[in-house]
Amino acid sequence: MGGSSGRLAVEMTGVSKSFFGQSALTDVDFEVRWGEVHALLGENGAGKSALCSILAGLYRADQGSIRIDGDLVDFRSPHDALNAHVGMVYQEFRLVNEFTVAENVVLGDPRLSRRLKWSELEESVAEAAAAYDIDTDPRRLVGDLSVGERQRIEILKLLHRDARVLVLDEPTSVLTPSEVRELFRSMDALRRSGRAVILISHKINELRASSDRVTIMRQGRRVAVEKLEDITNDDLTRLMVGRKIAAPRTRQAPPALDRPVLEVRGLNVTNQDGRVAVDSFDAEVHQGEILGIAGIAGNGQRELVEALAGLKPVQSGTVRLQRPGGASEEDSGDAAGAIDVTGMSPRGLIEIGIAHIPEDRRAVGVASGLDVGANLCMKSYWKEPLSRRGVMSRSAVRTLEEGLRGDFDIRGGNRNLPVSILSGGNIQKVILARELSQSPAVVIAAYPTRGLDLGAVANVRDILIGQLETGTAVVLVSEDLEELFIMSDRLIVLHAGRIMGEFEPADYDRETVGALMSGGVAAGD
Amino acid sequence: MRRLVLEQRATPSRTFSLALPVLSAVGALILGSIPLVLIGADPIEVYRLMLTSAFGSTRGITDTLTDAMPIMLTGLAAVVTFRMNVWNIGAEGQLQIGAVTSAGVALWLGDGANTAFALVAMILAGMLGGSLYAGLVALPTATWKVDEVVLTLMMNFLSLAFINYLVFGSHSPWRDAFSISFPRGQLIPDSSRLPDLSGRLNLGFVITLVVVFLVAWLLKYTVWGYEYSVVADSRGAASFAGINQWRMIVTSFLISGGCAGLGGAVLVGGTLGAMEPRALTGLGFTGILVAALGRMSPTGVIPAAIVLSAIVSSGPDLQQIGVPAPLTVVLQGLILVVIAGGEFHLRYRLVRAGSPARQAHRESAP
Numbered sequence: 005m006g007g008s009s010g011r012l013a014v015e016m017t018g019v020s021k022s023f024f025g026q027s028a029l030t031d032v033d034f035e036v037r038w039g040e041v042h043a044l045l046g047e048n049g050a051g052k053s054a055l056c057s058i059l060a061g062l063y064r065a066d067q068g069s070i071r072i073d074g075d076l077v078d079f080r081s082p083h084d085a086l087n088a089h090v091g092m093v094y095q096e097f098r099l100v101n102e103f104t105v106a107e108n109v110v111l112g113d114p115r116l117s118r119r120l121k122w123s124e125l126e127e128s129v130a131e132a133a134a135a136y137d138i139d140t141d142p143r144r145l146v147g148d149l150s151v152g153e154r155q156r157i158e159i160l161k162l163l164h165r166d167a168r169v170l171v172l173d174e175p176t177s178v179l180t181p182s183e184v185r186e187l188f189r190s191m192d193a194l195r196r197s198g199r200a201v202i203l204i205s206h207k208i209n210e211l212r213a214s215s216d217r218v219t220i221m222r223q224g225r226r227v228a229v230e231k232l233e234d235i236t237n238d239d240l241t242r243l244m245v246g247r248k249i250a251a252p253r254t255r256q257a258p259p260a261l262d263r264p265v266l267e268v269r270g271l272n273v274t275n276q277d278g279r280v281a282v283d284s285f286d287a288e289v290h291q292g293e294i295l296g297i298a299g300i301a302g303n304g305q306r307e308l309v310e311a312l313a314g315l316k317p318v319q320s321g322t323v324r325l326q327r328p329g330g331a332s333e334e335d336s337g338d339a340a341g342a343i344d345v346t347g348m349s350p351r352g353l354i355e356i357g358i359a360h361i362p363e364d365r366r367a368v369g370v371a372s373g374l375d376v377g378a379n380l381c382m383k384s385y386w387k388e389p390l391s392r393r394g395v396m397s398r399s400a401v402r403t404l405e406e407g408l409r410g411d412f413d414i415r416g417g418n419r420n421l422p423v424s425i426l427s428g429g430n431i432q433k434v435i436l437a438r439e440l441s442q443s444p445a446v447v448i449a450a451y452p453t454r455g456l457d458l459g460a461v462a463n464v465r466d467i468l469i470g471q472l473e474t475g476t477a478v479v480l481v482s483e484d485l486e487e488l489f490i491m492s493d494r495l496i497v498l499h500a501g502r503i504m505g506e507f508e509p510a511d512y513d514r515e516t517v518g519a520l521m522s523g524g525v526a527a528g529d
Numbered sequence: 530m531r532r533l534v535l536e537q538r539a540t541p542s543r544t545f546s547l548a549l550p551v552l553s554a555v556g557a558l559i560l561g562s563i564p565l566v567l568i569g570a571d572p573i574e575v576y577r578l579m580l581t582s583a584f585g586s587t588r589g590i591t592d593t594l595t596d597a598m599p600i601m602l603t604g605l606a607a608v609v610t611f612r613m614n615v616w617n618i619g620a621e622g623q624l625q626i627g628a629v630t631s632a633g634v635a636l637w638l639g640d641g642a643n644t645a646f647a648l649v650a651m652i653l654a655g656m657l658g659g660s661l662y663a664g665l666v667a668l669p670t671a672t673w674k675v676d677e678v679v680l681t682l683m684m685n686f687l688s689l690a691f692i693n694y695l696v697f698g699s700h701s702p703w704r705d706a707f708s709i710s711f712p713r714g715q716l717i718p719d720s721s722r723l724p725d726l727s728g729r730l731n732l733g734f735v736i737t738l739v740v741v742f743l744v745a746w747l748l749k750y751t752v753w754g755y756e757y758s759v760v761a762d763s764r765g766a767a768s769f770a771g772i773n774q775w776r777m778i779v780t781s782f783l784i785s786g787g788c789a790g791l792g793g794a795v796l797v798g799g800t801l802g803a804m805e806p807r808a809l810t811g812l813g814f815t816g817i818l819v820a821a822l823g824r825m826s827p828t829g830v831i832p833a834a835i836v837l838s839a840i841v842s843s844g845p846d847l848q849q850i851g852v853p854a855p856l857t858v859v860l861q862g863l864i865l866v867v868i869a870g871g872e873f874h875l876r877y878r879l880v881r882a883g884s885p886a887r888q889a890h891r892e893s894a895p
Contacts, residue, residue, distance in 0.1 A: 315768055351771030360769060368765035374758060382759060382770045391752045398750075 011074040013038045013169050013200035019068030021054055028054045029224045041191055041201045043211040045244055046221035047457035052204045056171045060092035061085030091167035093158040095174050101147030108146050109161045132164045136193050152183035171202045176210055180300060181518030188214045208240050222246055245458050263326055264288035265477040266446045271321035273311040281307035283501040289477040296492030297481045300521050304501035305481045309450050313360050314350040322346045327357055327445045354383050359444035361435055363451045369435045372424035376417045377405035380438050412437040429460025436467050450481040465491060485514055499523045549871045557864040564859055570852050582846040583839030591728035593839045595800060598737050601834035602792035603816025605741055608827050609785040611820055613761040615778055619666060619681025620789035621813025622688035623659035627790025629692060630658025632797045632804035635721035636702055647721040652794050659790015660783045667782030671775045692806040703804045714803030723798040733795030740791060745827040837861060
């Protein structure tokens with residue numbers, strides 16, 4: 005390796021960069037040694053990705069210099085960076101699903117001769133994989149691989165091009181706990197081979213398990229460089245956020261209610277290809293309770309949520325709702341007052357009290373080109389006083405907006421400006437305000453804190469927990485086990501559309517739940 | 530060497546968006562001077578003549594406004610669906626069918642009818658005809674997601690063949706029975722003719738303005754308009770809000786077709802006085818140009834239609850100084866090219882390679 009002692013793997017000095025006149029990086033210094041895993045910690049928007057994108061040749065710095073192994077470089081493209089042995093694994097993988105592992109690994113490699121000898125290529129890929137303890141078959145189609153395996157192919161691709169500085173952008177966000185451990189093992193192998201690994205993350209526990217040193221960024225500046233063994237988690241959080249984050253509001257035990265608010269029995273839903281996406285799903289949620297649904301994205305959560313919102317047809321099974329204290333539905337309900345809402349229209353479900361926090365907040369949660377007011381009235385505009393005889397009341401919409409802005413502390417995006425200019429956290433607050441102001445019986449929240457920075461995460465969790473006091477039941481779909489463990493009163497694990505297990509808080513355990521999420525057995529691997 | 534690359538703007542530039550129609554017109558005039566110079570005409574002189582011809586006299590103004598009327602309505606028809614990302618390019622055919630139905634009702638009512646009643650009936654018949662003709666496309670589009678561009682385009686050929694058949698290919702009531710060698714449309718009775726306001730300008734212009742403002746009001750102030758804006762912005766959000774998108778697509782098609790059909794009615798009841806196939810072509814397509822020049826705003830079609838009408842109606846006067854009339858069509862085309870270019874720059878800008886991309890912008894966003 006380039007580990008000629010004393011030289012730094014990466015030395016970025018005084019790097020500044022602005023986008024649209026907004027400063028993303030201000031005079032940042034960043035150093036990584038050979039043979040270390042160096043974590044880059046910061047909230048969303050702190051400049052971690054921008055810094056690494058400059059290092060990997062995707063952007064050019066406005067100011068500052070970059071040295072790789074002591075040599076001054078000026079990358080004009082990711083290709084230049086790779087020639088200097090610097091490569092990056094992005095959050096969205098850049099693989100061709102229809103190609104085999106070997107084809108993907110050598111794709112775009114300038115060293116390829118015109119006439120391809122696949123058996124030799126496959127052999128060389130297999131060798132590279134074996135050298136780094138990456139378990140893969142070069143002949144398999146990438147489309148058939150799991151997310152964790154695909155990520156390893158991305159790393160393999162860089163290694164095959166002889167990358168010596170590897171940047172991993174939030175690599176764990178898509179992995180199960182056991183896959184995370186495997187990734188850390190690979191990172192350790194890279195470290196031992198003398199390479200430099202840069203790990204972008206905002207999860208402190210992961211850094212501790214994998215990294216030697218950490219550079220902390222906040223608002224485009226470097227605020228500290230520390231050895232991980234010398235710094236406490238509290239200090240890391242404080243440095244990253246710049247203030248202390250209050251722990252989520254403590255909550256009282258849910259009031260006992262013998263009958264559930266939402267009761268789902270034997271629910272079957274198919275996806276757009278007609279394949280079974282949700283397979284005999286049974287669950288019930290009680291008043292003032294949070295039911296967590298854990299699972300890796302793509303295991304039926306989307307179809308489940310859409311079926312409960314009335315957007316996807318239910319193949320079979322029933323969904324029943326009992327409005328707390330609502331014995332008034334005698335005509336349509338059964339003896340106990342529960343209403344069968346299976347197959348109801350989206351509008352019908354809104355009116356009866358099922359609220360949704362959709363997972364794709366910018367594309368589905370809001371109409372991003374409309375202003376805050378228009379987005380806030382989206383679930384109630386057809387009622388008085390927001391509209392009368394088919395005509396909207398602008399003043400009523402404005403009053404609603406002013407009230408909810410205050411109640412939910414929504415900041416930014418004045419009248420007539422599109423809601424898309426708000427931060428992710430504020431957009432989520434717009435959605436929460438809209439959904440919760442309808443005093444729903446059940447809130448179905450899909451990944452409500454995904455991609456938000458820590459302050460906003462705490463805020464969203466507080467709002468959801470606060471809502472429980474009014475007797476609302478919450479279904480929380482998430483893949484963040486930490487969040488599910490903090491929030492849920494009960495936890496269901498979903499894999500391939502099936503319920504793999506159900507847990508009470510006393511039995512919450514990362515290993516067990518994680519194994520079930522990836523379809524393994526509860527005994528752990 | 531620094532490459533230039535395109536980058537998407539965070540939000541469309543606001544000042545630019547207001548100045549765009551003016552800049553487009555200026556840009557088109559500059560580009561348009563190239564063919565003028567090539568044929569040896571003085572561009573300044575030509576433009577001055579166009580201006581005085583279109584707006585320099587009462588007759589010029591009323592002629593310009595009269596010719597603006599149908600394209601204002603087909604422009605409005607385009608705006609009503611385009612804003613929702615539904616592409617009804619069938620205003621051409623809907624206008625033709627509107628002309629057929631309005632002329633049909635006027636001819637059927639005959640001479641003896643009460644004027645006010647006959648006018649209302651003729652106008653409504655035109656709107657309804659256009660509306661239903663659009664509805665034929667709306668249903669398969671909304672129900673089975675059949676491509677509305679292909680359908681409306683095909684329907685234009687169908688309606689063109691139909692109006693030609695009515696006058697040139699048959700002895701239908703729409704054909705003037707006494708026109709043997711040069712078939713013409715049958716004139717409708719005077720009781721169904723729109724009263725003139727000044728010169729050729731007739732009552733249809735007032736009706737047109739009322740409809741334009743009515744549609745603008747519908748879009749901006751009603752529940753229907755609110756639902757329309759949500760569907761236009763995000764189909765996903767609209768689904769989650771329980772908005773019936775089938776209904777929105779069908780209603781916008783019906784309104785769109787109604788506007789175009791009204792265009793047929795005001796032609797038949799006004800300047801033409803008959804369902805005259807030769808005068809009923811090209812108006813729908815010009816409407817798309819009007820909608821683009823009017824920045825997809827319902828009221829924006831008013832100035833846009835007037836500008837385009839002015840360019841075309843000055844054609845005959847230009848011919849007197851030796852500029853061929855088809856050159857006005859070239860000018861129209863140039864305007865479209867310039868607008869399309871300007872529209873592009875509204876959303877993108879040129880930057881040096883290696884500068885920001887969208888991804889980074891997202892990260893640095895407040």
